[in-house]
Amino acid sequence: xxxxxxxxxxxxxxFYDSLSGADWSHIPxxxxxxxxxxxxxxxxxxxxxxxxxxxxxSPYTRYPDWFDGRRVQLHPxxxxxxxITKYSERPPDVDxxxxxxxxxxxxxxxxxx
Numbered sequence: 001x002x003x004x005x006x007x008x009x010x011x012x013x014x015f016y017d018s019l020s021g022a023d024w025s026h027i028p029x030x031x032x033x034x035x036x037x038x039x040x041x042x043x044x045x046x047x048x049x050x051x052x053x054x055x056x057x058s059p060y061t062r063y064p065d066w067f068d069g070r071r072v073q074l075h076p077x078x079x080x081x082x083x084i085t086k087y088s089e090r091p092p093d094v095d096x097x098x099x100x101x102x103x104x105x106x107x108x109x110x111x112x113x
Contacts, residue, residue, distance in 0.1 A: 009038040012048040029099045030076035042111050059113045072109045
């Protein structure tokens with residue numbers, strides 16, 4: 001898991017840059033999505049945490065709050081989709097969309113954090 005204060009988005013992008021090779025051929029499109037999210041005004045104050053290829057976005061700045069509180073997780077299976085899971089007080093909401101259709105959906109979920 002990687003997240004360090006205000007550098008969390010930069011660290012997440014660097015992490016996805018480090019994933020290369022045949023097993024990670026789906027990551028460049030996901031990394032582009034993460035870069036678009038990171039440059040959005042709506043993520044100001046949110047922390048990006050990576051674990052393997054999964055990205056967790058949390059309003060909290062430290063562990064274990066990242067995983068105990070509200071958050072949105074993005075996981076890119078190798079098939080070109082992204083599984084989006086929103087955690088709140090209710091059971092998790094899960095949706096899977098093609099990577100090129102995720103941005104607007106995720107930004108609206110992040111605005112609710």
